[in-house]
Amino acid sequence: MSGTNVCIGAYSINISIANIRHVCYNVRVVTKRYVLSTVLVVVAVVLWQLAAMAMESSNVTLRFSEQTGSFRFVFELPDETWLNQAKVAASYSVIKISLIDSFTIGAPKLPDSIKFSSRDNSIYLNVKNLDNIKVIRLNNPYRLVVDAYVTDYKKPEQSAPPEGKELKQLTIVIDAGHGGNDIGLPVANTKESVLTLSLANELSKMINARSAKAVLIRKDDSSITLAQRITEASKRRISMFLSLHVSEGRYFSVYRTTLPAGSQTIASRYKVDTLQAAYLERSLALAQALETSLKDTFSDVDVYHREMPLPLLSVIAAPAVLIEIPNSSDFLYNAAILKSISEAIYKALASYAKK
Helix, strand or coil, X not given: CCCEEEEECCEEEEECHHHHHHHHHHHHHHHHHHHHHHHHHHHHHHHHHHHHHHHHHCEEEEEEEEXXXXXEEEEECCCHHHHHHCEEEEECCEEEEECCCCCEEECCCCCCCEEEEXXXXXXXXXXCCEEEEEEEEECCCCEEEEEEEECCCCCCCCCCCCCCXXXXXXXXXXXXXXXXXXXXXXXXXXXXXXXXXXXXXHHHHHHHCXXXXXXXXXXXXXXXXXXXXXXXXXXXXXXXXXXXXXXXXXXXXXXXXXXXXXXXXXXXXHCHHHHHHHHHHHHHHHHHHHHHHHHHHCCCCEEEEEEECCHHHHCCCCCXXXXXXXXXXXXXXXXXXXXXXXXXXXXXXXXXXXX
C-alpha cells in the first residue's frame, strides 16, 4: 500500500499503514520489556528483603542464671514457630535443643561445670551432675526456658557474706508494699502484697541473725494506710528504710525520692514532709550499693536506678529507698530466689554501712 509523503522542514517522510503498524509493534515490545524489567527488579528487591529478614530472624540469644541446685537457660527465639517446634531432650549430662533452622547465637560466660556448643541447627549443653530438666515455653517475647537441676551442687566460691559488724546496733525498717484489699500487681500465682511480705520476712530474719535489728512495718497481709506506715516508721530512731514492691517486668528498680525545688534548705529539714532533704545524698549512696549488689547476684536481669517524688520516702529522716523486684513469668519465685534477693540486699546494706 502506498503511503503519503509529509514534508517536515527539509525532510520528507513517507507515512503508510505498514510503517505505523511497525512503529506501534516496536512501542509495544519496548513497553513490555520495560514492564518486565521493572517487575523483575521489584521481585528481586522483595526477595532480598525477605532474605535479609530471614537472616535477622535467625538470631538466638541465651540468658543464664544460677541458683542453689539448678541452672536456668533462657533462649530468646525469633518467633512463635521457632518456639513451638523447638525440641528439648536430655541424656545423661547432655541437654540437646533442636531448632527448626540455622541460627547465630549470643551467649554469656558460663560456669566451668557447663560446656556449650552448637552445630546442625542444635544447641548442646553438657551440664556436670545433671539430674533432670524442666522446660517452659513463654510468649511475648518468645522464650524457651530450660531449668537444669543438678546433684552435688557446689556454687563457685565467693567472698564470705558480711558478718554483720558493719550493721551492728543499726535499726533497719522494712516496709512490705500494699496489703489486705490493696493487692498491688498480680504476680504469677500470687500477688504483690504477699510476695513483698515474704521477702520482708526473709530479709528481716537474715538481718536479725547477723547482729543488726530489723523492724517490719507490716507483719501480715492486712491493709495499712500511708499515714499508718509513716507513724510506724517515725516511732523509733532508724538507720535505714527499705520499701519493697514489685516491678512491671523482668527487672529490678531502686528508687530514691525527689523533693520540690527549694526543699533542701536548712529550714526545710525541720518540716515533716521534707525530712528526707538532709539524707538525699546518703539515700543515693544506698541506692547505688543496692544496684551494684543486685547486678552482681543476678547478672541476667536488668537493674535500674530511678528518681521520682515518693511521699513515704520524703518523710523519712534516714537513708531511704524503694526496691522493686522482677515481675515476670520466667522469674519463678521460691524460697531459694527470695533468699538470694535477701542476701543481695543485705550485702548492699553492709557495704553502705562501711562508708
